[in-house]
Amino acid sequence: xxxxxxxxxxxxxxxxxxxxxxxxxxxxxxxxxxxxxxxxxxxxxxxxxxxxxxxxxxxxxxxxxxxxxxxxxxxxxxxxxxxxxxxxxxxxxxxxxxxxxxxxxxxxxxxxxxxxxxxxxxxxxxxxxxxxxxxxxxxxxxxxxxxxxxxxxxxxxxxxxxxxxxxxxxxxxxxxxxxxxxxxxxxxxxxxxxxxxxxxxxxxxxxxxxxxxxxxxxxxxxxxxxxxxxxxxxxxxxxxxxxxxxxxxxxxxxxxxxxxxxxxxxxxxxxxxxxxxxxxxxxxxxxxxxxxxxxxxxxxxxxxxxxxxxxxxxxxxxxxxxxxxxxxxxxxxxxxxxxxxxxxxxxxxxxxxxxxxxxxxxxxxxxxxxxxxxxxxxxxxxxxxxxxxxxxxxxxxxxxxxxxxxxxxxxxxxxxxxxxxxxxxxxxxxxxxxxxxxxxxxxxxxxxxxxxxxxxxxxxxxxxxxxxxxxxxxxxxxxxxxxxxxxxxxxxxxxxxxxxxxxxxxxxxxxxxxxxxxxxxxxxxxxxxxxxxxxxxxxxxxxxxxxxxxxxxxxxxxxxxxxxxxxxxxxxxxxxxxxxxxxxxxxxxxxxxxxxxxxxxxxxxxxxxxxxxxxxxxxxxxx
Amino acid sequence: xxxxxxxxxxxxxxxxxxxxxxxxxxxxxxxxxxxxxxxxxxxxxxxxxxxxxxxxxxxxxxxxxxxxxxxxxxxxxxxxxxxxxxxxxxxxxxxxxxxxxxxxxxxxxxxxxxxxxxxxxxxxxxxxxxxxxxxxxxxxxxxxxxxxxxxxxxxxxxxxxxxxxxxxxxxxxxxxxxxxxxxxxxxxxxxxxxxxxxxxxxxxxxxxxxxxxxxxxxxxxxxxxxxxxxxxxxxxxxxxxxxxxxxxxxxxxxxxxxxxxxxxxxxxxxxxxxxxxxxxxxxxxxxxxxxxxxxxxxxxxxxxxxxxxxxxxxxxxxxxxxxxxxxxxxxxxxxxxxxxx
Numbered sequence: 001x002x003x004x005x006x007x008x009x010x011x012x013x014x015x016x017x018x019x020x021x022x023x024x025x026x027x028x029x030x031x032x033x034x035x036x037x038x039x040x041x042x043x044x045x046x047x048x049x050x051x052x053x054x055x056x057x058x059x060x061x062x063x064x065x066x067x068x069x070x071x072x073x074x075x076x077x078x079x080x081x082x083x084x085x086x087x088x089x090x091x092x093x094x095x096x097x098x099x100x101x102x103x104x105x106x107x108x109x110x111x112x113x114x115x116x117x118x119x120x121x122x123x124x125x126x127x128x129x130x131x132x133x134x135x136x137x138x139x140x141x142x143x144x145x146x147x148x149x150x151x152x153x154x155x156x157x158x159x160x161x162x163x164x165x166x167x168x169x170x171x172x173x174x175x176x177x178x179x180x181x182x183x184x185x186x187x188x189x190x191x192x193x194x195x196x197x198x199x200x201x202x203x204x205x206x207x208x209x210x211x212x213x214x215x216x217x218x219x220x221x222x223x224x225x226x227x228x229x230x231x232x233x234x235x236x237x238x239x240x241x242x243x244x245x246x247x248x249x250x251x252x253x254x255x256x257x258x259x260x261x262x263x264x265x266x267x268x269x270x271x272x273x274x275x276x277x278x279x280x281x282x283x284x285x286x287x288x289x290x291x292x293x294x295x296x297x298x299x300x301x302x303x304x305x306x307x308x309x310x311x312x313x314x315x316x317x318x319x320x321x322x323x324x325x326x327x328x329x330x331x332x333x334x335x336x337x338x339x340x341x342x343x344x345x346x347x348x349x350x351x352x353x354x355x356x357x358x359x360x361x362x363x364x365x366x367x368x369x370x371x372x373x374x375x376x377x378x379x380x381x382x383x384x385x386x387x388x389x390x391x392x393x394x395x396x397x398x399x400x401x402x403x404x405x406x407x408x409x410x411x412x413x414x415x416x417x418x419x420x421x422x423x424x425x426x427x428x429x430x431x432x433x434x435x436x437x438x439x440x441x442x443x444x445x446x447x448x449x450x451x452x453x454x455x456x457x458x459x460x461x462x463x464x465x466x467x468x469x470x471x472x473x474x475x476x477x478x479x480x481x482x483x484x485x486x487x488x489x490x491x492x493x494x495x496x497x498x499x500x501x502x503x504x505x506x507x508x509x510x511x512x513x514x515x516x517x518x519x520x521x522x523x524x525x526x527x528x529x530x531x532x533x534x535x536x537x538x539x540x541x542x543x544x545x546x547x548x549x550x551x552x553x554x555x556x557x558x559x560x561x562x563x564x565x566x567x568x569x570x571x572x573x574x575x576x577x578x579x580x581x582x583x584x585x586x587x588x589x590x591x592x593x594x595x596x597x598x599x600x601x602x603x604x605x606x607x608x609x610x611x612x613x614x615x616x617x618x619x620x621x622x623x
Numbered sequence: 624x625x626x627x628x629x630x631x632x633x634x635x636x637x638x639x640x641x642x643x644x645x646x647x648x649x650x651x652x653x654x655x656x657x658x659x660x661x662x663x664x665x666x667x668x669x670x671x672x673x674x675x676x677x678x679x680x681x682x683x684x685x686x687x688x689x690x691x692x693x694x695x696x697x698x699x700x701x702x703x704x705x706x707x708x709x710x711x712x713x714x715x716x717x718x719x720x721x722x723x724x725x726x727x728x729x730x731x732x733x734x735x736x737x738x739x740x741x742x743x744x745x746x747x748x749x750x751x752x753x754x755x756x757x758x759x760x761x762x763x764x765x766x767x768x769x770x771x772x773x774x775x776x777x778x779x780x781x782x783x784x785x786x787x788x789x790x791x792x793x794x795x796x797x798x799x800x801x802x803x804x805x806x807x808x809x810x811x812x813x814x815x816x817x818x819x820x821x822x823x824x825x826x827x828x829x830x831x832x833x834x835x836x837x838x839x840x841x842x843x844x845x846x847x848x849x850x851x852x853x854x855x856x857x858x859x860x861x862x863x864x865x866x867x868x869x870x871x872x873x874x875x876x877x878x879x880x881x882x883x884x885x886x887x888x889x890x891x892x893x894x895x896x897x898x899x900x901x902x903x904x905x906x907x908x909x910x911x912x913x914x915x916x917x918x919x920x921x922x923x924x925x926x927x928x929x930x931x932x933x934x935x936x937x938x939x940x941x942x943x944x945x946x947x948x949x950x951x952x953x954x955x956x957x958x959x960x961x962x963x964x
Contacts, residue, residue, distance in 0.1 A: 049961055194959075241963045247956065257955055264951050269712050273704075291942035293949030296711050296935055301737040305704040308697075308734070312677075312708025315695055316716075320708065338698050394955075428960065431952045466693035466709070466716055469672045474641065474687050476696025486643060487688060 016225070018189065021234045023082035025090035026184060028177075029107045030099030030120075031068050032061060032075040035177035039097075040077025042181055042195045047081045048248040048425060049194050051238030054081040055390075055535060056423045057089035057609070062278065062361040069123075069131040074106040083237040087389065087535035089422060091611035095187070097180050099123070099154065102132035108143075116148045118183065120176065122155035150229045154179055161219035165212045175216035182220025189233050192217055242427055249426040251390035251419035252279070255323075255349060256286035258397025260293055263319040265398075266405065266437040271313035272297045273306040274323045278361040279417040280351040283323045303331035307348065311335060314344045315475075317441060317465035319401055323349040326368045327358060329412075330375070336410055337376040340501065342475045343452075343461050345404035345411075349397070352416040354607040363607025364418035366531055367582035372412045373560060373589065379498045381505040383407070384560040386414040388534035391426035393419060396557060399512075402437050407508055408460040414559070416581075418609050419532045439463065444470025451475060451485040452497075458511070459504035508561050515563035519552030522572035525622050527553035528599075529579055530586050533610065537579060540615035549623055559586070567594055577602055577622055579610060634665040639674075641691040652803035652829035653683055656750060659806045660719075661690070663813045675718045677706040679726040682757045683750035683829070686721040700731025703738035706745050710932050717817060720747040724765040725755050728784050732764075739793035741931040742821040748813075749786055749826050754835035772834075787909040787923060790824040791902045797823040798905060798924040802843050803830060808854070808920065815922055821930045842913045851913055855921030860892040863917050871911075878911055897925045 026043065030036040037058055047054050056079045066073030080090030092112040098104035099120045111117060124139055138144055139151055158176040165172070178199075185192055196214055203209040224230050263270035272295065274284040288297040296313075300306035307322040314320035324332060329350045339346045352368045354360035372384050383403050387396040393415055400413040442449070442462040451473040452461050464471040473485060481488035482496055517526070518541065529537045534555045544551045554569060556562070570576055570590075578587045579602040587601040602618050604610060639661040647653045664674060674692035678684035680699035687694025693716075697705050702720045710718055727735050727749045738745065754772065755761040761774040765786065769778040790798045797819040801812040809827065816823035828839045837844075842851045853863040853871070861871040868883045871893045881888035896904060905924040912918060 045959065049959070051961060051963070238963075243964050245956065245960050245962050247960045260949075260954065261951055264949075271708060271712055273708060290949060290954070291939045292946050293951075293954070294939055294943075296939070298707070298711065298935075300704070301733055304701060305707075305734050305737065308701045308704025309708030309711065311697075312705035312710070313712045314708075315705065316709040316712040318712040334698050335701060342695070428956055431955070466675045467672055467713065469670065472672055472692050474643075474690075474694035474696065476687070476694075477698055478696060 016230075016232050018233045018235050021236050022084060023080065023086065024095070024188065024234065024236060025078060025080045025093045026095045026097070027076055027078040027093035027107060027110060028097045028180070029074060029076035029103035030177070031102070032063070032065055032073050033068065034075070034099045035174065036075050036077050036099065039177040039181045040079060042198060043184055044079055044423060045198070045248060046185065046190045046194045047079065048246070050190060050236075052081040052083065052236055053086040053239035053241055053425060054079055055086050055089045057418065058421045060362055069100055069102055069128045071102050071106055071132060074103050076103070076107055076110075078110070081236060083239050085239065085241070086424075087538045088609065088612060091613050095184070097184070099176070099180070100132070101129045101134055101138070104138060105132045105134060111147065113146045114148065116150065117144060118150045118152055118180070120154035120180075121151040122153040152183070152223075152227075157219065157223060158216050161215055162212050165215065166208055167212050171209070172212065175212050178213045178216040179220035179223075182217040182222075183224040183230075185217075186221045186224035187230060187233060189235050192221060241425065244427040246425045246427055248423050249391050249394070250421055250423040251387065251393040251415055252282040252351065252421070253286055254391055254393035254426065255387075255397045255413070255415060255420075256283050256290075258394040259287070259319070259321055259347070259401060260290060260295060261394070261434060262398045262401035262437060263295075264293070265434055266319060266401070266439055268439070269313070269318040270295045270321065271310060271318055272321045272323065273300050273309035273313070274298075275300050275303045275306045275328060277303075277325045277328050279353055279420045280323045280325045280328070280349065282420070283349065283351070303328040304335055307332040307335040307346075310346055311339050311342075311344060314339070314346050315342075315466065317463065319347075319405070320345070321347040321349070321401075323351065325351050325353045325361075326355045326371070329368060329371060333376050336382070337378070337380050338477045339410040340376070340380045340382060341477050341480070343408045343501070345408055345463070347397075347400045347404050347411050347413060349400075349413040349415060351420045352414060354605065360607045362417065364416045364532070364609060365581045365605060365607065366414075366416060366533070367585065367605065368414065369559065369582065369585035370588065372414060379502065381502050382560065383409055383411040383505055383508050384414060385411060385558050386531035386556070387419060388531065388555055388557055390419050390422050390424050392534075392557070394426070394429070398434065402435060403508055403511070405437060405439055405463070406460065406511065407458050407504055408463060409504065414531055416532045441465050441468070442471060443468055449473060450483045452480055452483050454500070458507060459500060506561055509564040512558045512563060514565040515554050515556065515569055517552050517554055517569055520550055521552070521569070523550060523552055524574050525551065525577060525619065526570060526573035526575070527551065527577045527579065527619065528556070528570070528586070528590070529553065530556040530559055533579055533581070536610040536612050536615055539612045540619060543612060543616050544619055544623075551619060551623070556586070559589070562593060570594060570597055574598065575600060575622055577619065579603075579615060579618070581605060581609065634671065636661045636665050638671055639664055639691050641689055643688045645689050646685065647682060648833050650832040651682070652752065652831070653686070653750065655803045655806060656683075656748070656809070656827060656829065657686065657689055659809045660748075660813060663810045663817070667814070667817060669717055673716055675706075675709065675716050676721060677702045677709070677718065678721040679723075679731055680757070681723040681726045681755075682831075683721055683723045684726060700726050700729070701734060702726070703731065703734040703745070703747065707738055707741070707743045707931075710743050710745060711935060714932060714936065718745050720745055722747065722749050724749065724751045724753060724763045724786070728764045728786060728789065732789075736789065736793045739790055739795040739822050739824060742796055742928050744821055744930040744932050746816045746823040747825065749824065750829045751786060751826055752829045752831040752835055753783075753838050754831050756831045756834050760834035785909055786826045788906065791906050791909060791924065794902065795824045795924070796821040796926050796928050797922070799824070799922045800826045800828070800920050802828040802839065802920060804843055812922065815925070819925060821928060842918050851917050853911075853917040853919050855895045855897070855908070855919050855923065857895055857897045857922070860894055861919070869917075876907070878907060878916060880916065897922045899924070900926070
């Protein structure tokens with residue numbers, strides 16, 4: 001065994017050969033208490049600083065601490081980084097770091113044949129093998145013969161490296177994630193600086209923890225440098241991204257910022273009412289911290305109260321937003337319909353997760369689309385937009401607010417777990433160039449105020465704010481008389497108002513960008529995706545093209561209404577392939593909107609995004 | 624705003640009457656409540672555009688349509704949530720929530736509790752008629768045990784909920800009870816509620832002439848009210864009876880009726896204290912129920928606690944004064960960026 005702690009620090013030059021790689025997928029896996037998300041985050045931050053393009057996917061159980069060492073307790077973090085444009089966290093890992101037998105068991109299927117597997121050999125004991133349902137020890141039998149196996153006694157090496165540090169055994173044990181991170185930093189020739197700075201600021205009140213974590217990190221780095229089992233280092237050059245200033249961003253953070261930016265541009269207070277639910281809660285956390293932006297957050301007693309408070313804020317003339325995930329959206333249906341009837345602006349963000357019912361809370365899915373479209377009583381059309389990547393959550397959150405206030409309607413923003421927690425580089429927008437959001441609240445005129453008079457272009461009704469003299473009026477869920485908004489059970493009036501509200505939503509199509517075909521504008525096959533599927537479809541198209549075939553795809557950020565040119569686009573293709581993480585929601589809407597369309601679904605509901613290879617195979621089958 | 628400074632012509636009840644035709648059943652207690660609210664608000668110095676009435680679903684929840692103020696007739700049980708959101712973004716309005724025993728205590732019970740414990744600056748009028756009227760006569764959470772209704776043909780087997788107990792348990796800062804047949808008392812209670820900063824919870828006994836007629840008559844009827852109602856006055860004993868010769872004393876933790884004509888009972892009477900710091904006394908009052916005891920009307924509790932909306936604003940003001948007004952560019956760019964050229 002190598003005593004890493006004895007080695008000199010800050011080795012700047014390795015004696016080992018370096019080979020260049022274009023793209024790498026690393027997967028950190030361990031117990032939920034092993035700090036794998038943290039290791040992954042730190043690796044990502046450094047990757048960002050090194051100028052690679054990347055995309056990440058945290059994948060963890062819903063249980064906070066499932067019993068240690070068991071299969072349900074495994075938490076993992078995957079990152080793909082590259083000198084090319086990367087739009088997915090990648091299919092199978094080139095390198096798997098497995099901190100225990102359970103992590104190895106769960107993640108072997110996510111690792112490439114011939115890929116590198118680094119296991120924490122220290123914990124492959126009879127007892128922990130049994131806990132992870134290994135009949136025999138995979139480190140000694142033939143299980144891993146197709147992989148490059150690196151048996152590293154991570155726990156023991158960490159202990160050894162920290163033997164002079166004044167920490168409890170349990171605290172020493174916790175440092176092993178930094179040891180493994182250090183190894184990865186060496187393998188891909190990354191600097192330790194960013195992580196060391198982070199450790200110093202994170203634990204600044206506990207210098208002994210700072211010292212231990214930094215020591216573990218360096219020990220891991222040095223161990224990798226000298227161990228014979230790691231024969232070479234890999235170098236990934238900077239990616240050629242569009243010029244600009246970048247930061248790393250996750251979907252939920254981008255969403256929160258999109259709302260703040262929209263409210264700021266509109267000159268309004270952002271009010272966010274929400275009830276904690278995975279995977280939407282971190283939007284509430286982000287916004288609750290932004291008090292100096294005047295953001296008002298309310299953790300409501302339930303999902304209904306959350307949307308109720310947001311509607312109240314909208315009624316009061318501000319930006320009312322509520323956030324949730326699928327089960328919460330069910331509970332909000334009635335209130336959402338009230339906002340449709342009252343024609344108030346409102347944004348509901350649904351960070352979709354795998355259903356039905358409680359389903360798989362920490363896993364991703366796109367199966368709330370039809371609920372968003374139709375999950376209310378009566379005729380209740382609503383605008384639906386969906387971000388395509390973590391950073392794109394900013395743009396679409398902003399758009400959702402813009403549409404809501406311009407058209408006086410609720411808008412559902414359909415994110416998903418995969419985007420919410422995944423991260424990527426974000427080319428930062430110039431604040432001055434953000435779209436304008438103009439709001440004109442009426443004041444009393446010479447004629448009586450008509451709360452349901454409409455803008456001739458958008459059909460939006462006026463947004464009169466309580467407190468304005470002369471505009472006193474009543475709104476509510478009962479059927480409304482045209483213009484006056486009084487209660488009306490008149491049959492013809494009811495028909496007219498329902499038609500008007502539907503037409504209002506249709507007219508949003510005149511206000512949003514047209515769909516863009518990526519690839520030839522006609523052909524045998526068009527891949528049509530929406531929301532979070534952009535990355536895998538883009539990457540699949542690249543691969544098809546590299547293979548010499550042509551392929552076209554269209555990606556929808558606006559799902560209701562569809563972009564106005566979508567019908568025209570799809571007429572130029574023989575077949576439309578619709579890949580979705582549901583059993584055919586967009587497919588259903590396409591068939592309803594464009595009868596006779598030759599659309600084929602490609603569907604998956606396993607709580608995981610598509611692998612690029614799956615998509616490539618399906619596309620090839622149809623080409 | 625000019626309306627705040629310029630002398631305004633006095634408002635009258637008419638200023639608060641909307642054009643919408645009132646559609647409650649003839650003889651419904653809601654008419655008296657509507658008229659009293661309109662008269663009471665007209666007497667206050669606040670212009671009508673500053674008032675907002677928010678309601679849920681039920682007969683009484685039609686209330687906003689009849690008020691010439693801002694109004695929002697929302698969905699069943701959820702009025703407190705909408706009113707809370709509105710209050711959070713607007714500190715100037717006078718916001719009134721109109722709810723009923725079904726709307727507030729059944730489907731909306733959760734919101735009622737949380738809105739009270741948060742001490743949101745709202746006035747909640749809970750119109751209690753112990754029946755579901757709009758759905759044509761099912762028992763409500765305040766219906767008496769054994770009550771025969773359309774949905775309880777063999778009598779209700781449910782123990783009724785006591786609205787004021789819920790308010791006390793939720794630590795509401797203003798809690799009162801009044802009745803539809805005493806407009807003077809109602810007006811007094813409503814004025815007090817309007818002046819209170821924080822949550823004001825008022826239970827109004829109301830008669831549903833169609834589905835639950837005379838439900839409160841044994842207590843509030845012309846012939847019985849003197850002996851079966853006791854009006855609470857801060858700092859005074861709980862005196863009642865046609866001849867004002869009865870009062871309440873405590874026997875351990877139990878209130879008992881004493882005869883004031885008997886000179887030995889004239890001392891150690893319970894003196895009403897609406898400002899009592901602890902809620903025990905107010906809770907004890909809520910337990911005075913017909914037929915054993917006279918039923919208390921008036922202000923049970925009026926204490927001060929910072930309002931939710933004020934605390935929310937304070938945190939914002941503090942954050943701004945400590946770290947300055949948020950800079951959007953700094954937020955978006957964050958602490959760690961890199962440049963690609």
